[in-house]
Amino acid sequence: MSCAQFRQGRPTDTLVASLHFLEMASPDPRGLACFYERAMGYDVRVDDDAIVASGPDRNLIFRLGAPKTLLRAGFALPDQDELERLADRIVQAGYSFRRSNAHLLGDAIETSDPDGNRFVFGLPRDPQPSAEKVRKLPARLQHVVVASRTPADVVSFFTEGLGFTLSDDVLDAEGCVRTSFLRCSREHHSFAVFKAAEDRLDHHCYETSDWNMIRDWADHMASEHIPIQWGPGRHGPGNNLFLFVHDPDGNWVEISAELELVDHGRPVGQWPHEQRTLNSWGQGLLRS
Structure with a gap:
């Protein structure tokens, strides 16, 4: 779009x-x-x-x-x-x-x-x-995620100061926000922040075209002897297919496909802080 x-x-x-x-x-x-x-x-x-x-x-x-x-x-x-x-x-x-x-x-x-x-x-x-x-495998730089000790302050900055829109929150059993997903287009999120013990970069993501291209990226990583650390799977927030690898510094690198498109009037979604939220197909890595 x-x-x-x-x-x-x-x-x-x-x-x-x-x-x-x-x-x-x-x-x-x-x-x-x-x-x-x-x-x-x-x-x-x-x-x-x-x-x-x-x-x-x-x-x-x-x-x-x-x-x-x-x-x-x-x-x-x-x-x-x-x-x-x-x-x-x-x-x-x-x-x-x-x-x-x-x-x-x-x-x-x-x-x-x-x-x-x-x-x-x-x-x-x-x-x-x-x-x-142009002949290379498609993978558009799409979102970045950070960890923060004070994620609510970061969310306020992005929504009030920059004009991002909150798409979904992930809440723990006490109702506290553990992760927030924010958008600046119809794509579900271009930025996210989760609560952690330190402020740091967590991962960045590339959006590819479809499930078959997730397969092709997995085959490419295998050809380069780069192990897949997580996935393939499907996230709850965003509903996207994914796989993750690690770079040499320990940053997560995500390949994603079919990220949810969101209408302007959509209410903010709420998800429980559990493995199925991070991966509806199986294991979720609860880093927050």
């Missing part, structure tokens, strides 16, 4: 955006980039003090630092009007931003959530993919 179609009938205070790149820290950024080159079909290049990995509809940036650290997440906006609306919304909600010129985004603004995670929103400036890139 296009941004123009998504805008029809949406509340005026909601954001329209899509995840465009992730910038991650690693004690071995070159080694991590080599893993993603093998695992996800990225083309890797050195750009100043960063290693940039690009593929069809997916971009990663690696820098030297502590593992499991999200340095920045970049979201593409459809036009300048959306950018200026976002800037106004951030200020009106009592948060701050600065103008930015990021890798892979032109005119952009940067802001930080209460945990210090940095988020950039701007107009994309991707080069056209080569014919060789």
Whole structure:
């Protein structure tokens, strides 16, 4: 669905955006980039003090630092009007931003959530993919998930400051929120946060086309001797098919398909904090 179609009938205070790149820290950024080159079909290049990995509809940036650290997440906006609306919304909600010129985004603004995670929103400036890139297995960079000691503060920042919409919450037996899924398009979530003992990056996800492509990605991981750590399975929130692998730093990497599309007026869903919520087919990994 296009941004123009998504805008029809949406509340005026909601954001329209899509995840465009992730910038991650690693004690071995070159080694991590080599893993993603093998695992996800990225083309890797050195750009100043960063290693940039690009593929069809997916971009990663690696820098030297502590593992499991999200340095920045970049979201593409459809036009300048959306950018200026976002800037106004951030200020009106009592948060701050600065103008930015990021890798892979032109005119952009940067802001930080209460945990210090940095988020950039701007107009994309991707080069056209080569014919060789187009032939690679489809996997669009689709969502990112963080762990937080204070997830309610992060959710407030995303809903009030940025204009994301809450899709679903996962509640424990005492009624406390353990995980929240948020969207900035009709796709069920582009961002999620769960309660944990530390603030860190948990995983990022690539959306592919269908069940058969999940099979093809599993075969590809096997050909590269990369073991599948979880799945195939089906999540409750989002109703998507999935499989997970680990990168060398211990970050989860998800391949997903058939993620739920959500209408504007859909009520916020509530799910119990149990294994079947995370995987209706079997074992769920309750990391929160």
